[in-house]
Amino acid sequence: MAKARKPKLAVWKxxxxxxxxxxxxxxxxxxxxxxxxxxxxYFLEATRAELPGPYDVxxxxxxxxxxHDAERIHKVRRQSKVLITIGAxxxxxxxxxLRNFKDVDAFIGAVYAHPDxxxxxxxxxxIRDHVHVDFELSGCxxxxxxxxxxxxxxxxxxKPNVPAHSQCIECKRAGTxxxxxxxGEPCLGPVTQAGCGNLCPACGRGCFGCYGPKExxxxxSLAAWLANTQGLxxxxxxxxxxxxxxxxxxxxxxxxxxx
Amino acid sequence: MSxxxxxxxxxxxxxxxxxxALIRALARAGYTTIGPRVEDGAVTYRPVGSAAxxxxxxxxEQGGGTYRLRASKGAGYFAHVVxxxxxxxxxxxxxxxxxxxxxxxxxFAVEAPEPAADKLAFIGVRACELRAMEIQDRVFDNGQFTxxxxxxxxxxxxxxxxxxxxxxxxxxxxxxxxGPRVEDGYDILLTEFPGKDHTFLVQAGSARGARVVKALRxxxxxxxxxxxxxxxxxxxxxxxxxxxxxxxxxxVLRENLEHPxxxxxxxxxxxxxxxxxxCPTCFCSTVEDVTALDGSHAERWRTWDSCFTTDFSYIHGxxxxxxxxxxxxxxxxxxxxxxxxxxxxSGCTGCGRCITWCPVxxxxxxxxxxxxxxxGRK
Numbered sequence: 001m002a003k004a005r006k007p008k009l010a011v012w013k014x015x016x017x018x019x020x021x022x023x024x025x026x027x028x029x030x031x032x033x034x035x036x037x038x039x040x041x042y043f044l045e046a047t048r049a050e051l052p053g054p055y056d057v058x059x060x061x062x063x064x065x066x067x068h069d070a071e072r073i074h075k076v077r078r079q080s081k082v083l084i085t086i087g088a089x090x091x092x093x094x095x096x097x098l099r100n101f102k103d104v105d106a107f108i109g110a111v112y113a114h115p116d117x118x119x120x121x122x123x124x125x126x127i128r129d130h131v132h133v134d135f136e137l138s139g140c141x142x143x144x145x146x147x148x149x150x151x152x153x154x155x156x157x158x159k160p161n162v163p164a165h166s167q168c169i170e171c172k173r174a175g176t177x178x179x180x181x182x183x184g185e186p187c188l189g190p191v192t193q194a195g196c197g198n199l200c201p202a203c204g205r206g207c208f209g210c211y212g213p214k215e216x217x218x219x220x221s222l223a224a225w226l227a228n229t230q231g232l233x234x235x236x237x238x239x240x241x242x243x244x245x246x247x248x249x250x251x252x253x254x255x256x257x258x259x
Numbered sequence: 260m261s262x263x264x265x266x267x268x269x270x271x272x273x274x275x276x277x278x279x280a281l282i283r284a285l286a287r288a289g290y291t292t293i294g295p296r297v298e299d300g301a302v303t304y305r306p307v308g309s310a311a312x313x314x315x316x317x318x319x320e321q322g323g324g325t326y327r328l329r330a331s332k333g334a335g336y337f338a339h340v341v342x343x344x345x346x347x348x349x350x351x352x353x354x355x356x357x358x359x360x361x362x363x364x365x366x367f368a369v370e371a372p373e374p375a376a377d378k379l380a381f382i383g384v385r386a387c388e389l390r391a392m393e394i395q396d397r398v399f400d401n402g403q404f405t406x407x408x409x410x411x412x413x414x415x416x417x418x419x420x421x422x423x424x425x426x427x428x429x430x431x432x433x434x435x436x437x438g439p440r441v442e443d444g445y446d447i448l449l450t451e452f453p454g455k456d457h458t459f460l461v462q463a464g465s466a467r468g469a470r471v472v473k474a475l476r477x478x479x480x481x482x483x484x485x486x487x488x489x490x491x492x493x494x495x496x497x498x499x500x501x502x503x504x505x506x507x508x509x510x511v512l513r514e515n516l517e518h519p520x521x522x523x524x525x526x527x528x529x530x531x532x533x534x535x536x537x538c539p540t541c542f543c544s545t546v547e548d549v550t551a552l553d554g555s556h557a558e559r560w561r562t563w564d565s566c567f568t569t570d571f572s573y574i575h576g577x578x579x580x581x582x583x584x585x586x587x588x589x590x591x592x593x594x595x596x597x598x599x600x601x602x603x604x605s606g607c608t609g610c611g612r613c614i615t616w617c618p619v620x621x622x623x624x625x626x627x628x629x630x631x632x633x634x635g636r637k
Binding site: 034161169173177184217221 | 298300324325348528530531533536537547548549552563565582583616618620
């Protein structure tokens with residue numbers, strides 16, 4: 001029997017810190033299984049060897065922040081049967097989307113000795129805003145278990161188990177005491193998608209919203225509670241929603257409502 | 260055997276250190292002892308090795324969306340009421356393996372593990388929590404359907420109940436149809452008498468409970484006066500309930516399935532599912548299949564689920580309950596009204612967890628009242 005051709009996997013980087021690509025290398029034991037199941041055709045962080053496209057699965061990290069990015073993502077899309085975005089940058093614009101609320105030229109003028117060398121877009125945007133995306137895996141960084149699950153599901157032709165429900169469900173299943181109720185800690189858990197393994201609440205901190213908005217997030221109600229009952233100022237409420245996933249629609253709108 | 264005979268056969272009043280002796284005796288009898296402990300600012304149910312692990316002289320102050328512990332000298336070991344955990348965590352774990360399968364030479368070899376039923380002793384089970392277990396019995400082991408794992412764990416668990424001497428600010432067991440007094444369903448029942456002469460009334464409710472109680476040293480046999488004193492403790496708690504559920508809640512809900520108030524609740528409801536996770540009777544679950552990358556191995560896991568998610572009501576073509584109004588209505592009408600038709604009981608024990616642990620303090624008793632007051636009741 002002829003051996004079936006292994007699917008070709010490519011990993012692409014746009015504006016990002018590389019942390020999500022590292023999650024793939026961080027798979028350790030499972031990495032060998034991944035390498036056995038796919039041909040790693042393009043993954044500069046891991047190997048200089050480059051195989052030409054088309055690719056069966058492309059993982060895309062990072063947001064679109066330059067005219068060059070905006071052009072390149074279309075080339076990636078054209079070469080990819082399935083395009084999966086990984087991480088907060090690729091799915092929401094990332095921490096660099098904080099500039100979307102300010103004047104980027106003012107930043108460039110203040111930071112660079114030769115602003116004319118800098119060619120950047122006014123906004124940092126998610127990959128979805130530029131090309132069709134087949135699946136979005138959120139997180140800052142992504143959870144390696146979830147990444148494996150997404151790859152695995154695609155390779156085995158099934159739907160990934162990546163629930164869109166709240167962080168609270170993850171906390172409650174784990175038995176973590178709610179930091180909002182037991183100590184009045186502001187927490188985005190009730191409007192944030194689960195997946196991180198309730199890292200912050202388990203350490204007594206409120207959720208920062210790294211995994212972006214959950215399905216049907218009621219940010220207005222949470223913001224009202226933070227302001228009226230927990231005594232946060234308008235500025236503090238704004239900053240709650242203006243973090244790593246500030247560019248996600250639901251969080252952006254809520255932070256703008258407190259401008 | 261009548262309750263009186265039972266209590267006379269094994270009812271003792273022991274000094275406070277008898278609690279420690281009791282926990283150690285259960286451990287010697289092969290039980291893993293689970294009880295209340297202070298953890299991250301709340302009383303949770305975790306393994307306890309001795310009475311020193313219990314929240315001595317700690318009182319909880321609860322309200323809609325808020326919970327704080329404070330020290331209260333001389334309050335005793337069980338002065339707190341219920342916290343974010345319930346015994347559901349142990350009888351119906353949040354994550355259970357249903358089966359695993361491996362690719363064989365032809366087809367699959369499927370293996371369903373025997374459900375583990377460790378000998379657990381639950382220490383400090385309240386009357387509302389015993390009711391919650393009885394309600395979940397009707398769901399998981401009702402003659403028509405049996406969840407073998409639940410049944411095995413429930414049968415193996417030894418229950419050391421405790422009468423509440425205090426009611427919390429979100430407690431409403433009296434109006435939910437129960438009461439703070441433990442009537443039945445326990446192996447051992449404790450009533451704490453805190454203060455200078457700190458003692459426990461220890462009553463046996465089963466043969467295995469009686470064996471443990473009879474082996475307790477020190478103290479004395481209990482008499483009528485001790486039982487009356489215990490009654491006074493629970494009577495005082497019954498009079499101090501922080502909340503009250505309207506008696507006609509099922510009718511109010513049934514008659515107001517279409518009402519503008521649902522939208523007002525939805526404006527506050529976060530769809531976060533905390534109420535269902537902390538509820539000691541909510542039993543919904545989902546299953547997830549996981550596969551090995553090379554397709555050689557698969558597992559099916561069952562996990563706690565909630566009617567507050569979009570996925571929960573997803574069928575071909577989309578989700579039925581897309582927003583907070585439909586989801587909150589589904590939850591409260593099931594819990595307080597249609598549960599009666601389905602299981603012959605209300606699904607609510609009045610423990611108040613859904614009020615306290617709702618991040619925005621939505622109050623089940625208040626929502627029923629609001630529906631009734633806003634012209635709902637004919």
